[in-house]
Amino acid sequence: xxxxxxxxxxxxxxxxxxxxxxxxxxxxxxxxxxxxxxxxxxxxxxxxxxxxxxxxxxxxxxxxxxxxxxxxxxxxxxxxxxxxxxxxxxxxxxxxxxxxxxxxxxxxxxxxxxxxxxxxxxxxxxxxxxxxxxxxxxxxxxxxxxxxxxxxxxxxxxxxxxxxxxxxxxxxxxxxxxxxxxxxxxxxxxxxxxxxxxxxxxxxxxxxxxxxxxxxxxxxxxxxxxxxxxxxxxxxxxxxxxxxxxxxxxxxxxxxxxxxxxxxxxxxxxxxxxxxxxxxxxxxxxxxxxxxxxxxxxxxxxxxxxxxxxxxxxxxxxxxxxxxxxxxxxxxxxxxxxxxxxxxxxxxxxxxxxxxxxxxxxxxxxxxxxxxxxxxxxxxxxxxxxxxxxxxxxxxxx
Numbered sequence: 001x002x003x004x005x006x007x008x009x010x011x012x013x014x015x016x017x018x019x020x021x022x023x024x025x026x027x028x029x030x031x032x033x034x035x036x037x038x039x040x041x042x043x044x045x046x047x048x049x050x051x052x053x054x055x056x057x058x059x060x061x062x063x064x065x066x067x068x069x070x071x072x073x074x075x076x077x078x079x080x081x082x083x084x085x086x087x088x089x090x091x092x093x094x095x096x097x098x099x100x101x102x103x104x105x106x107x108x109x110x111x112x113x114x115x116x117x118x119x120x121x122x123x124x125x126x127x128x129x130x131x132x133x134x135x136x137x138x139x140x141x142x143x144x145x146x147x148x149x150x151x152x153x154x155x156x157x158x159x160x161x162x163x164x165x166x167x168x169x170x171x172x173x174x175x176x177x178x179x180x181x182x183x184x185x186x187x188x189x190x191x192x193x194x195x196x197x198x199x200x201x202x203x204x205x206x207x208x209x210x211x212x213x214x215x216x217x218x219x220x221x222x223x224x225x226x227x228x229x230x231x232x233x234x235x236x237x238x239x240x241x242x243x244x245x246x247x248x249x250x251x252x253x254x255x256x257x258x259x260x261x262x263x264x265x266x267x268x269x270x271x272x273x274x275x276x277x278x279x280x281x282x283x284x285x286x287x288x289x290x291x292x293x294x295x296x297x298x299x300x301x302x303x304x305x306x307x308x309x310x311x312x313x314x315x316x317x318x319x320x321x322x323x324x325x326x327x328x329x330x331x332x333x334x335x336x337x338x339x340x341x342x343x344x345x346x347x348x349x350x351x352x353x354x355x356x357x358x359x360x361x362x363x364x365x366x367x368x369x370x371x372x373x374x375x376x377x378x379x380x381x382x383x384x385x386x387x388x389x390x391x392x393x394x395x396x397x398x
Contacts, residue, residue, distance in 0.1 A: 051097040052125065052210055054078060059216040065227050066239075074232045079242040082107050083219050088238040091119035091201070094231055095238045098210075100124050100131035102242040108134040116229075119200035125210045126170055135299055136195060136204050142172040145155055146186030149211060150221055155183035163226035167217055168192050172207025176304055184208075319381050320374035327370055330388045337395050358398045366391075 001282050025067050050056025055064035066076045089095050095115055098101075104113065112135050115122040124132065128142040140161035149169035153160035160166075160183040172189035175182065188273075191208035207230070212223040229236050259348040313322040328346065335345035338354035345351060348371050356363045369391060 015255050019115055052213060052239060059214065061215050062213045062239075063216045064218045065213055065231065066227055066237075068224065069232050069237060072228070072232055074235060076237045076243060078239045081243050081246045082110060082242075085111060085238060085240040086114040088119035088236075089114055089120055090236075092119065092234050093236040093238055094121040094123060096123040096125065096231060097135070097240045097241060097242070098125055098128075099242055100127040102244075103131060105134065105244075107246075111135065112137075115204070116197055116202070119197075119199065119202045121203055121205065123205040123207060123230060126211070127170060127206060132173070132206060136193075136197055136206050137205055139193060139195065142174065142189050144172070144190075145170055146172050146191055146208065149209065151184040151186055151191060154182050154185055155181050155190075157181040157183050157192075159226060159229035160192065163222035163229060166226045167211035168207065168209055168226075169218060170207075170213070174210060177316055186312045188298045202209065242321050263351070278301055287351065317362045319376075319378070323374045323381060323384055326385060328390055329362075330392055331370055333392060334395055355395065358395060 050058045050061040052060070052062050055078065056060045057063045069076060076086065079088060081265040085095060085097075092310040095118075095225075097111070100108070108131055115135075122135070124135055127135060127141065129143075132139050132141050149167045150165055150169050152165050153163065155161070160181075166184065168191045169186065170191060172186055172191055173193050173267050174189060175193055175195065177195050179196055184190065192203075193205045193206040195206070197203055211217045212227045218224045218227065278326040279365070280393055310322070313319070325370040331345045331351060332342060335342050335351060336354065338351070338358055340350050340354045348367055351370070352363050355366055359366075369384075369387055
């Protein structure tokens with residue numbers, strides 16, 4: 001142990017190569033997952049860029065229908081806030097709500113009050129159960145969507161009869177209004193409703209799918225005719241694209257935290273990842289049973305074992321453990337020499353008085369030597385080793 005104390009210091013921290021070797025598999029998997037997520041986001045954003053935006057010429061945009069309306073003298077104005085939509089409605093205005101489900105309950109209630117009092121037309125595009133019951137009271141969205149997209153009008157509504165078959169599919173609706181026009185049925189449920197307002201001369205159109213407004217679908221079936229008739233009945237069209245930045249969305253009782261804005265699929269996916277990680281941790285941490293002693297194939301000298309342990313202590317800078325091992329071994333050897341049972345060799349009350357009876361030294365010095373604090377550096381550890389050897393030799397001579 002004394003010779004090993006002079007070895008150069010060796011750090012126990014893993015090297016950069018070791019860290020990379022251990023982490024490269026996880027790093028590669030994380031990079032692949034991130035790349036796949038970015039690629040999927042890019043593809044989705046490309047496919048649906050500018051969806052239902054009358055300024056967008058992309059396949060899912062609606063610039064074509066806005067241009068056709070302009071050719072017929074109907075102006076189109078885009079608003080992104082509830083305040084802009086409420087201020088723009090009127091008897092000569094059609095209000096199109098592109099994504100009603102993005103509106104909060106408070107926004108839906110305020111928009112409904114404004115549209116009813118305006119006397120104009122309100123068009124709700126693919127309104128789900130979370131919005132249609134407030135924006136069009138008396139209408140209920142069916143949980144099951146229609147099986148097809150191209151449907152026949154099968155109603156008396158003049159606009160639908162002139163347009164003929166159209167890609168109206170999507171969400172299906174039922175209504176309690178007796179004077180409502182139920183068109184383009186799928187399995188006996190309407191995918192387009194026209195509900196006249198009780199006062200003011202206005203009406204509400206509930207459209208189950210946005211397909212007739214898309215640029216790449218406008219020339220199919222009777223989509224263009226139906227879209228122009230539904231949106232061109234008034235000289236002005238207000239196209240409401242709800243935005244998450246709208247301050248009206250943070251009213252009392254409607255403010256959502258970060259988790260509330262995430263789709264439910266992401267939350268379930270995160271939960272599944274946590275469960276998989278926990279199962280992997282349990283799998284990696286499983287016990288293989290108790291340790292089984294094994295006979296070494298060759299005989300190893302005690303000095304080599306001592307040197308190997310000394311090198312481990314030295315590499316870990318474990319002077320406290322080395323000093324404790326040296327003191328424990330010395331106390332175990334000294335106890336029988338002074339008449340103390342080995343079971344009490346590590347008790348200062350039993351060992352120190354017996355040693356004092358055989359030696360002339362101070363009992364406090366003996367306590368510090370055999371039960372003291374660990375050395376602060378290698379030199380102190382070497383000095384402790386020499387002192388323990390000297391004490392054992394002195395006790396043996398006495």
